[in-house]
Structure formats: structure tokens, C-alpha cells
Amino acid sequence: MPTRAGTTSPPERLTADRVTKSLLGYGVIAGPVFVVASVTQGLLREGFDLSRHAWSQLALGGPGWIQVTNFVVVGLMVVAAAVGLRRALGSGPAATWSPRLLAAFGVSLLVAGAFRVDPAGGFPxxxxxxxxxxxxxxxxxxxxxVGFGSLAAAVLVLARRLAGEGFRRLALACRVVGPAFLVGFVAMASGLLGAAGVPVFAIAVVCVFVLLSAVFVHRYRVMPNTDGR
Structure with a gap:
């Protein structure tokens, strides 16, 4: 991806900036990996209904190790991305708490992979x-x-930094999608939406991961050039 025009990492920062950009890259791909892996399994697993069954249920049964691996790998990606975000932000608004909250979300995915939900709704x-x-x-x-709350808070905290830097559209997206995602989770977990809760939350998950990818593409692009030229 192209980076900020007109700036180049000085020799003494070149290696550090390359590492930072590599870590930010995990934030770009974490969401797509999780969504694609989950939806693909949902379409292929016998008896699984994407409109009724939560993606967490894919961790059950014989092929359940695939979804467990999905949780763990994506969780590690998010933690790595959080480290990259901390390095990229440096100092100022959101530099401390947004990466910490994002890392908490990554750890929550690791825990979710280690502890599985119960069979329900006829699956498996x-x-x-x-x-x-x-x-x-x-x-x-x-x-x-804890993880979803941390993720929503992370993008809300980051919105202040983005707005202050002049990236108001991305800041607005963080302020809209973060709370909407959290509302979707609460509505599903409480049963408030009934049968519609699962697909509504699935849509919310896709939206928040799209936002997360957009945020990390943005942070990658505002980094200096590191091609060494």
C-alpha cells in the first residue's frame, strides 16, 4: 500500500518503522480472515444455519478445531496489530488506551477459542x-x-485522535459503528431481537471488522515511506 507522500523514514528509524507497518498489516487482514473463515464453515458444515446459529457454535463437533484455530489466530493478529497501533500513534490522544483496549479484544478471542459454547438450536x-x-x-x-465492549471503546477513543488529525469521516464511522456493534451484541445476548438477533449481530460483526480494516489501512498509509530509497 502507498504511504504518506513526501516523508521517508530516516536510516535510524527504517527498521523500526518497517516492523510497525508489518504489525499494522495484521490489523488490516484480521477481520477478513475471521469473517471469511466463519462464513465458509457456516456454508459447508452440515446442519449449520447462518440465520439461526452463532458463529461460535462452529467450534463444536469434529471439525470444530477449525473455528478454534480461527479464534486463536485472529486473536493473535489483533494483539499484534494493537502493538503496531501503539507504535504508530506514538504519543497524544488515544496513543495509550486505544491500543490497550484493542489488545483486550484480541485476548478475549483467545479465551473464546479456549472455552466453547454449548450445543443449541439443533447444532451440532x-x-x-x-x-x-x-x-x-x-x-x-x-x-x-469484555472483548466486544473493549473493541467498541477502542474505536471510540481512536475517533478523537482521527478527528483531531482532520480525518473526520473515519472518526465519524468509528463513532457510529462502535456503539452500533455493541448494541447489536447486547440485543443478541439478551434475546431482545428474538430470532433476528443472530443475523443482526453477524452483520454488526462484519461492519466493525470492515471499520477496523479501514482504520489500519489508514494508519499504514500515514506512516513514512520505508522502501529504503
Whole structure:
């Protein structure tokens, strides 16, 4: 991706800036990897209905290791991206808390991968359906609540920095999508939307990951050139 015109990393910063841009790259691809892997599994797994079953349920059953891996790999990507964001922001508004909150979201994905939800809604069909919430499922849901809240807060905190730098459209997107994503999660988790809760939250997940990719593409592009010329 092209970077900020007219600026080049000095020799003493070249390696550090290259590392920072590499870390920011994980923020660009983390969302697409998670969404594509989840939707692909949802289309291929027998008995899975994207309109009724949460993506977390893909971690159940024999092929469930694929979704567990998805959670873990994307979680590590988000943590790496948070480190890159901290390095890229340097100092000033959002430089401390936005990366920390984003890292908390990454850790929550790791926890969600380690603790699975219960079988429900007929999926997987070969496993006994839950009549209550198990301990692992409770941890998974709590990880989601903490992680999703942290993600929404991270983009809201970053919005102030973006607005101050003159990137008002991206700042506005952060201020709209972040809270809307959190509302979608609460509506699904509480059952407020009934059967519509799962697809509404899936759309919210896609939107917030698109936003996250856009934010990291932006931070990558405002970095100085590091081609060494």
C-alpha cells in the first residue's frame, strides 16, 4: 500500500518503522480472515444455519478445531496489530488506551477459542443439546462481553485522535459503528431481537471488522515511506 507522500523514514528509524507497518498489516487482514473463515464453515458444515446459529457454535463437533484455530489466530493478529497501533500513534490522544483496549479484544478471542459454547438450536445434531449454560460457555460469553465492549471503546477513543488529525469521516464511522456493534451484541445476548438477533449481530460483526480494516489501512498509509530509497 502507498504511504504518506513526501516523508521517508530516516536510516535510524527504517527498521523500526518497517516492523510497525508489518504489525499494522495484521490489523488490516484480521477481520477478513475471521469473517471469511466463519462464513465458509457456516456454508459447508452440515446442519449449520447462518440465520439461526452463532458463529461460535462452529467450534463444536469434529471439525470444530477449525473455528478454534480461527479464534486463536485472529486473536493473535489483533494483539499484534494493537502493538503496531501503539507504535504508530506514538504519543497524544488515544496513543495509550486505544491500543490497550484493542489488545483486550484480541485476548478475549483467545479465551473464546479456549472455552466453547454449548450445543443449541439443533447444532451440532450429534451432540446432546444444552438445557442450561455450562461453565466453559459462561467463560466464552463473558469473554465476548469484555472483548466486544473493549473493541467498541477502542474505536471510540481512536475517533478523537482521527478527528483531531482532520480525518473526520473515519472518526465519524468509528463513532457510529462502535456503539452500533455493541448494541447489536447486547440485543443478541439478551434475546431482545428474538430470532433476528443472530443475523443482526453477524452483520454488526462484519461492519466493525470492515471499520477496523479501514482504520489500519489508514494508519499504514500515514506512516513514512520505508522502501529504503
Amino acid at each position: 445434531a450429534d451432540l446432546p443439546q444444552a438445557t442450561g449454560i455450562s461453565g466453559p460457555a459462561t467463560v466464552h460469553l463473558l469473554a465476548g462481553a
